[in-house]
Amino acid sequence: MNPFRSRESKRAKRAEADARQAFQQEAMVHADALYESARYMTRGGSEAEDLVQETLLKAFRSWDRYQPGTNCKAWLFRIMTNTFINSLRKRRPLAGLLDEVDSSERAFDAYGASEFYESPAKQAEGRMVPERVQRAIESMPENFRVPVILADLQDFSYKEISEILDCPVGTVMSRLHRGRKLLQEQLFEHAVDVGVIPRERAALEDGTL
Numbered sequence: 001m002n003p004f005r006s007r008e009s010k011r012a013k014r015a016e017a018d019a020r021q022a023f024q025q026e027a028m029v030h031a032d033a034l035y036e037s038a039r040y041m042t043r044g045g046s047e048a049e050d051l052v053q054e055t056l057l058k059a060f061r062s063w064d065r066y067q068p069g070t071n072c073k074a075w076l077f078r079i080m081t082n083t084f085i086n087s088l089r090k091r092r093p094l095a096g097l098l099d100e101v102d103s104s105e106r107a108f109d110a111y112g113a114s115e116f117y118e119s120p121a122k123q124a125e126g127r128m129v130p131e132r133v134q135r136a137i138e139s140m141p142e143n144f145r146v147p148v149i150l151a152d153l154q155d156f157s158y159k160e161i162s163e164i165l166d167c168p169v170g171t172v173m174s175r176l177h178r179g180r181k182l183l184q185e186q187l188f189e190h191a192v193d194v195g196v197i198p199r200e201r202a203a204l205e206d207g208t209l
Contacts, residue, residue: 055080078164136186144179
């Protein structure tokens with residue numbers, strides 16, 4: 001056997017083993033987060049599993065382009081979000097997901113979190129029925145649903161979401177503001193019932209919400 005080829009083969013196997021180990025340590029730890037968000041994106045079912053599997057496969061194939069020490073979670077979510085959007089485009093036109101909507105500095109004031117949504121994790125934890133919230137998120141159009149998933153389920157910053165979606169930060173804030181308003185409208189009465197919003201503050205003079 002050619003000694004040179006033998007050494008090259010050993011190096012290749014060692015490099016592949018190192019890549020698999022690094023991928024396991026840095027990427028696979030985010031598999032649960034990917035699946036959680038994929039369920040909301042695809043509205044559940046086997047499509048969520050397929051989306052995560054395709055995402056991880058693409059990520060592993062592109063692992064040589066990943067820069068160690070950078071935000072691996074955001075990198076994975078960018079792959080998954082692009083995969084999800086591309087799958088939708090194959091089935092039907094997806095208009096407006098990445099269009100530019102008021103990316104000026106004033107967008108921060110205009111699209112800040114509403115009082116209802118000031119601290120979604122704190123308000124919802126143990127007080128809202130997860131299935132009810134899940135149904136509300138799943139009912140939103142994709143162009144609002146995806147930013148809400150990234151921000152409020154995965155805690156990505158505006159800047160990280162803008163990089164994941166490849167759109168201006170102002171667009172992210174706009175989409176989040178609109179998406180959160182849609183959730184607020186759908187969950188308002190339920191929020192009153194479970195005490196997230198005090199009934200006396202939510203009621204009109206005649207007692208209606």
